[in-house]
Amino acid sequence: MSRLLSAMAMIAAAMLCAAPLCAQDEEKPGREIFLAKCSKCHGKNGVPRRIAKGAPNFTDPQWALPLEEIEHSVREGKGEDMKGFKAKLDAEQIKNVALFVQSLKTDALARTNAKPTDRK
Ligand code: HEC
Numbered sequence: 001m002s003r004l005l006s007a008m009a010m011i012a013a014a015m016l017c018a019a020p021l022c023a024q025d026e027e028k029p030g031r032e033i034f035l036a037k038c039s040k041c042h043g044k045n046g047v048p049r050r051i052a053k054g055a056p057n058f059t060d061p062q063w064a065l066p067l068e069e070i071e072h073s074v075r076e077g078k079g080e081d082m083k084g085f086k087a088k089l090d091a092e093q094i095k096n097v098a099l100f101v102q103s104l105k106t107d108a109l110a111r112t113n114a115k116p117t118d119r120k
Contacts, residue, residue, distance in 0.1 A: 026092070028096075028100050028103065029096040029100075030093075030096035030097040030098070030099050030100025030101070030103075031100050033089065033093055033096060033097040033100070034097050034100050034101070037085065037088070037097070038097065038101075039082070040051060041055060041082070042055060042058065045104065045108075046058030046059050046101065046104035046105075046108075047059055051081075052081065052082075053081065054079060054081075055082070058101050058105060059104050059105055059107075059108035060102040060105070060110055061073055061105060061108070063105060064105075065087075065102075067095075067098055067099065067102065070098035070102065071094050071095060071098045074089070074094050074097060074098060075094055
């Protein structure tokens with residue numbers, strides 16, 4: 001019986017994660033901002049879309065930028081296409097979205113490194 005219950009719990013969890021906001025990621029305050037303001041260019045997962053010419057792939061293990069530089073680019077804009085967000089986001093929102101951008105790489109790494117046997 002408890003097996004059935006835990007199987008049902010897993011299915012329920014999987015259904016939650018299929019929704020646009022995965023329950024697990026909801027704690028990250030920058031995620032909502034990223035989806036609202038950045039994903040149309042940077043993609044929902046940080047892999048840039050075609051319109052974002054020259055934008056880095058935030059999930060690439062080789063890509064790294066200090067938090068302050070990400071915040072600066074978000075505040076002031078970057079290149080020709082990305083406008084600054086200082087009129088739309090306050091300092092805390094900019095920090096949160098920058099932290100979220102950094103976390104995309106870690107999440108991607110965690111996924112790649114997860115062996116099938118690690119899955120429960
Ligand atoms: C209109 C499309 C567009 C939007 C919206 C956009 N970006 Fe960008 N972003 C780009 C492009 C294009 C680049 C590459 C610019 C370059 O290096 O010339 C870029 C670069 C970046 C970089 C790399 C900066 C660096 O210093 O190397 C970061 C970080 C970034 N964007 C974060 C964000 C975040 C966070 C948001 C939302 C708050 C956002 N972007 C919204 C298009 C966009």
